Amino acid sequence: MARRINVGLVDDHNEALNFYYKLIARKKIPFKGLCLVHFDSHPDLALPETIPVSQFTDRQELLENLTISDWILPAVYQLHFTSVVWIKPPWSSQISAGEYEVELGIDDSGFLKTSSKLPYYLSDLGFKDGLKDARFV
Numbered sequence: 001m002a003r004r005i006n007v008g009l010v011d012d013h014n015e016a017l018n019f020y021y022k023l024i025a026r027k028k029i030p031f032k033g034l035c036l037v038h039f040d041s042h043p044d045l046a047l048p049e050t051i052p053v054s055q056f057t058d059r060q061e062l063l064e065n066l067t068i069s070d071w072i073l074p075a076v077y078q079l080h081f082t083s084v085v086w087i088k089p090p091w092s093s094q095i096s097a098g099e100y101e102v103e104l105g106i107d108d109s110g111f112l113k114t115s116s117k118l119p120y121y122l123s124d125l126g127f128k129d130g131l132k133d134a135r136f137v
Contacts, residue, residue: 013044014071018063020080032079036072039087043094046070047126052110053077076137077104077112083137095120105131
């Protein structure tokens with residue numbers, strides 16, 4: 001007998017997070033420790049600018065405030081995804097191909113930031129030293 005898999009189709013990339021939350025609630029996938037394989041010409045690894053980390057536990061608030069470019073790292077910070085593999089076409093240049101360890105944490109204003117010095121984060125003002133509650137992924 002063939003094994004069933006869960007498939008979700010969404011219009012905007014950030015809507016995929018709601019699909020993951022539903023699978024977690026139904027105990028179809030683990031709460032934490034997943035590897036996200038992301039096929040896209042854009043990394044979608046921006047840091048959310050409109051919602052503080054303290055509101056990440058309010059699923060509805062989080063989903064309403066995320067965009068197609070910043071939906072992955074809140075789930076990483078919550079440990080749902082402990083690794084992310086971005087499969088990108090050759091013309092995508094936002095982040096160079098490679099393997100990176102990235103520190104995520106909370107800045108003094110309560111927002112998610114990174115200590116990564118990748119140009120992607122330096123250009124978006126996502127870089128910050130001295131983060132609280134930091135996690136490495």
